[in-house]
Amino acid sequence: MRHIISLLMENEAGALSRVAGLFSARAYNIESLTVAPTEDATLSRMTIVTVGSEDVIEQITKQLNKLVDVIKVMDLTEGSHIERELMLVKVKAVGLGREEMKRTADIFRGRIIDVTDSTYTIELTGAGSKLDAFLQAIDPAFIIETVRTGASGIGRGERSLKI
Amino acid sequence: MEATGAEIVVRCLAEEGVEFVFGYPGGAVLNIYDEIFKQNKFKHVLVRHEQAAVHAADAYARATGRVGVALVTSGPGVTNAVTGIATAYMDSIPIVVVTGQVPTPAIGLDAFQEVDTVGITRPCVKHNFLVKDVKDLAATMKKAFIIAATGRPGPVVVDVPKDVTAHLTEFVYPATVEMRSYNPVVKGHSGQMKRAVQMLLEAKRPMIYAGGGVVLGNASPQLAELTRLLGFPITNTLMGLGGHPATDRQNLGMLGMHGTYEANMAMQHCDVLLAVGARFDDRVIGNPAHFAREQRRIIHIDVDPSSISKRVKVDVPIVGDVQSVLTDMLELLKLAKEKPDAAAQNSWWTQIELWRSKNCLKYNQSGAIIKPQYVVEKLWEVTKGDAYITSDVGQHQMWAAQYYKFDKPRRWINSGGLGTMGVGLPYAMGVQLAFPDAQVACITGESSIQMCIQELSTCKQYRIPVKVVTLNNRYMGMVRQWQEFFYGSRYAESYMESLPDFVKLAEAYGHVGMRIDKPEDVEAALKEAFSPALKERLVFMDFQTDQTENVFPMVEGGKGLSEMILAEEL
Numbered sequence: 001m002r003h004i005i006s007l008l009m010e011n012e013a014g015a016l017s018r019v020a021g022l023f024s025a026r027a028y029n030i031e032s033l034t035v036a037p038t039e040d041a042t043l044s045r046m047t048i049v050t051v052g053s054e055d056v057i058e059q060i061t062k063q064l065n066k067l068v069d070v071i072k073v074m075d076l077t078e079g080s081h082i083e084r085e086l087m088l089v090k091v092k093a094v095g096l097g098r099e100e101m102k103r104t105a106d107i108f109r110g111r112i113i114d115v116t117d118s119t120y121t122i123e124l125t126g127a128g129s130k131l132d133a134f135l136q137a138i139d140p141a142f143i144i145e146t147v148r149t150g151a152s153g154i155g156r157g158e159r160s161l162k163i
Numbered sequence: 164m165e166a167t168g169a170e171i172v173v174r175c176l177a178e179e180g181v182e183f184v185f186g187y188p189g190g191a192v193l194n195i196y197d198e199i200f201k202q203n204k205f206k207h208v209l210v211r212h213e214q215a216a217v218h219a220a221d222a223y224a225r226a227t228g229r230v231g232v233a234l235v236t237s238g239p240g241v242t243n244a245v246t247g248i249a250t251a252y253m254d255s256i257p258i259v260v261v262t263g264q265v266p267t268p269a270i271g272l273d274a275f276q277e278v279d280t281v282g283i284t285r286p287c288v289k290h291n292f293l294v295k296d297v298k299d300l301a302a303t304m305k306k307a308f309i310i311a312a313t314g315r316p317g318p319v320v321v322d323v324p325k326d327v328t329a330h331l332t333e334f335v336y337p338a339t340v341e342m343r344s345y346n347p348v349v350k351g352h353s354g355q356m357k358r359a360v361q362m363l364l365e366a367k368r369p370m371i372y373a374g375g376g377v378v379l380g381n382a383s384p385q386l387a388e389l390t391r392l393l394g395f396p397i398t399n400t401l402m403g404l405g406g407h408p409a410t411d412r413q414n415l416g417m418l419g420m421h422g423t424y425e426a427n428m429a430m431q432h433c434d435v436l437l438a439v440g441a442r443f444d445d446r447v448i449g450n451p452a453h454f455a456r457e458q459r460r461i462i463h464i465d466v467d468p469s470s471i472s473k474r475v476k477v478d479v480p481i482v483g484d485v486q487s488v489l490t491d492m493l494e495l496l497k498l499a500k501e502k503p504d505a506a507a508q509n510s511w512w513t514q515i516e517l518w519r520s521k522n523c524l525k526y527n528q529s530g531a532i533i534k535p536q537y538v539v540e541k542l543w544e545v546t547k548g549d550a551y552i553t554s555d556v557g558q559h560q561m562w563a564a565q566y567y568k569f570d571k572p573r574r575w576i577n578s579g580g581l582g583t584m585g586v587g588l589p590y591a592m593g594v595q596l597a598f599p600d601a602q603v604a605c606i607t608g609e610s611s612i613q614m615c616i617q618e619l620s621t622c623k624q625y626r627i628p629v630k631v632v633t634l635n636n637r638y639m640g641m642v643r644q645w646q647e648f649f650y651g652s653r654y655a656e657s658y659m660e661s662l663p664d665f666v667k668l669a670e671a672y673g674h675v676g677m678r679i680d681k682p683e684d685v686e687a688a689l690k691e692a693f694s695p696a697l698k699e700r701l702v703f704m705d706f707q708t709d710q711t712e713n714v715f716p717m718v719e720g721g722k723g724l725s726e727m728i729l730a731e732e733l
């Protein structure tokens with residue numbers, strides 16, 4: 001099953017490589033991993049999307065907790081949560097297709113953030129599946145370039161990951 | 164008062180009460196060596212290869228329970244040390260390894276003798292640090308010692324660039340350092356412990372399976388009391404040997420791939436299993452699917468949650484320190500009104516005695532060739548079962564484990580998890596330095612001993628009088644055994660040709676050498692080696708043993724625990 005795991009760790013050099021190294025050494029999957037400092041600059045918050053059986057996910061959370069730099073781990077999938085990803089897509093926008101592209105972007109609540117005679121760059125946020133759906137809705141021949149951040153996640157309501 | 168980084172390293176070690184630093188100098192650590200030269204708080208032991216420095220520090224830790232310390236230079240010093248660090252990591256041994264690094268401005272420029280130490284060692288340490296600022300040095304050293312020794316112990320590397328060892332700062336050694344991200348659990352969960360005690364009291368066919376965690380956590384007295392109180396059978400892993408006395412009637416011996424028939428059968432057929440500081444290794448339970456075929460309820464005490472339900476699902480996990488948890492469980496047990504079911508226990512013990520009567524470790528010392536098992540048994544007799552035994556890796560290691568009956572913890576010093584050939588001699592050095600008056604023997608093979616043979620020179624320099632017991636079968640016996648069983652006796656590269664004359668070799672290093680060819684000379688040789696006349700000398704005994712002897716019982720890879728090959732079946 002797909003799990004989205006959030007963790008707080010010391011914002012120290014090498015912290016990211018400890019997590020990445022753990023995943024590769026133990027042959028766990030990483031679908032995406034995002035990391036950035038929090039409002040407290042001594043802390044980094046990481047979101048990892050991974051796939052595995054319940055046993056594997058249990059080991060992943062235990063192994064993450066075991067890393068000396070890791071302060072807290074939360075499997076967001078265990079409760080209700082919100083997940084967002086940002087995507088930038090550069091597409092060809094010429095002739096009839098130009099108007100069509102704008103319409104599709106609007107439908108997906110995308111914003112055009114850069115324009116030239118022949119291209120649009122569209123910004124989209126949402127769950128990964130929405131970004132996938134957008135890519136499926138446009139003609140692949142128009143896509144020049146895509147870049148995605150990977151998912152960030154947060155618990156709903158009172159549920160929070162804090163120290 | 165201000166101190167340089169080098170002085171700080173040395174003073175931190177002194178503050179920690181370190182007795183020995185095992186090391187080898189080089190450019191990046193010269194400032195530190197200069198400070199070592201000026202002090203007399205601890206003794207530096209100059210090994211002949213950095214791998215041995217780490218092994219010796221590791222053995223010091225295994226034998227004393229204190230943190231072992233090694234010091235190596237950057238680049239090749241570090242890469243040589245990696246085998247030692249990984250060996251300690253796999254067996255959860257607390258050591259601190261201080262490594263030199265190129266100066267901070269040179270890091271990343273492929274500088275002379277630069278390696279990414281933090282990167283190379285990351286997968287085989289509990290934690291590591293690169294100290295970029297001398298102001299962080301003392302606190303980092305403190306953290307290193309705390310992390311190495313607490314929770315599930317393990318090696319910690321502190322990488323110190325050369326310029327940092329020259330920089331000045333105020334030296335204050337903190338009494339402790341808080342780490343918000345590191346708080347190992349000590350006390351067990353009371354509800355879980357109650358459930359566990361209840362389950363133990365209900366057991367019809369109970370079994371206690373005790374591992375290295377009992378030794379690491381100094382919980383032998385509590386384990387012994389629990390075992391006596393319950394009257395249950397107990398088995399030890401390779402790493403747990405000595406954690407419960409081998410000569411105790413309730414002890415069924417080691418279990419696993421080369422475990423006893425009775426221990427493996429009881430493990431397979433028990434209905435309640437109490438696992439204490441043991442990690443259900445693949446060498447211990449055989450094929451997990453086969454193990455899971457029998458219904459049993461499992462209680463697992465371990466300080467590391469990731470050891471629990473990793474390979475085998477458990478019913479009652481108890482995260483905590485063994486000593487604390489066992490103490491609390493004893494308390495609960497004494498308060499309980501119920502007693503273990505006596506009738507059930509009786510029939511279970513009858514069954515166990517039947518298994519035991521197979522006498523699976525019997526061997527036959529007749530004929531003119533020395534049986535390796537015989538040497539180990541005689542060694543046990545001659546040393547009155549009271550020696551520290553280190554071993555290398557191979558058949559001799561298994562015979563040492565099977566035939567030297569360890570009654571005390573921290574007497575059996577070997578590499579279980581990584582299975583590193585070459586540890587035996589440096590291990591013996593670390594132990595003998597810690598206990599100068601103790602009997603220390605290294606049981607080894609003619610192949611393993613050659614992997615760190617250079618340490619005979621260190622032993623000469625520091626007058627380390629260990630006794631080397633080489634079971635010389637002219638084969639990488641453990642490899643040969645697998646080739647005999649599973650590869651149609653095609654002995655690909657598992658012979659040992661052109662062996663040195665070990666007697667002359669020992670003498671060349673300034674030690675005493677003996678070669679023993681006949682069974683009738685075994686005992687006399689051992690007695691002589693351990694006699695007062697040779698108390699101060701390293702004695703290298705080269706026992707010419709049966710070339711084709713195999714280790715039994717044996718559970719083949721992929722087979723179930725109860726599907727052992729026994730000696731008599733061949």
Ligand SMILES: Cc1cc2nc3c(=O)[nH]c(=O)nc-3n(C[C@H](O)[C@H](O)[C@H](O)COP(=O)(O)OP(=O)(O)OC[C@H]3O[C@@H](n4cnc5c(N)ncnc54)[C@H](O)[C@@H]3O)c2cc1C
Pocket residue numbers: 253254255314315316373374375376377379380381399400401402403417418419420421422439440441442443444446447464465466467470483484485486556557560561578579580581582583641
């Ligand atoms: C050639 C060869 C053959 C082998 N054959 C066998 C064999 O037949 N049988 C066998 O048993 N082994 C065998 N081994 C060894 C095997 O590979 C493992 O090293 C060993 O079984 C692991 O022992 P353990 O489970 O006691 O765990 P250890 O590696 O000793 O781990 C200790 C466990 O205790 C926990 N712990 C540590 N401190 C504490 C504490 N204070 N409180 C609570 N928990 C703590 C740790 O978290 C860990 O889970 C063999 C090795 C070699 C090289």
Ligand SMILES: Cc1ncc(C[n+]2csc(CCOP(=O)(O)OP(=O)(O)O)c2C)c(N)n1
Pocket residue numbers: 555556557558559560582583584585607608609610611612634636638639640641642
């Ligand atoms: C460093 C290292 N290389 C290879 C091995 C694989 N190995 C395990 S046992 C063994 C043979 C050991 O031979 P010896 O020391 O003579 O002991 P014996 O089995 O003959 O008693 C080998 C090569 C290992 N464990 N460690």
Ligand SMILES: [Mg+2]
Pocket residue numbers: 557608609610634635636637638639640
């Ligand atoms: Mg051999």
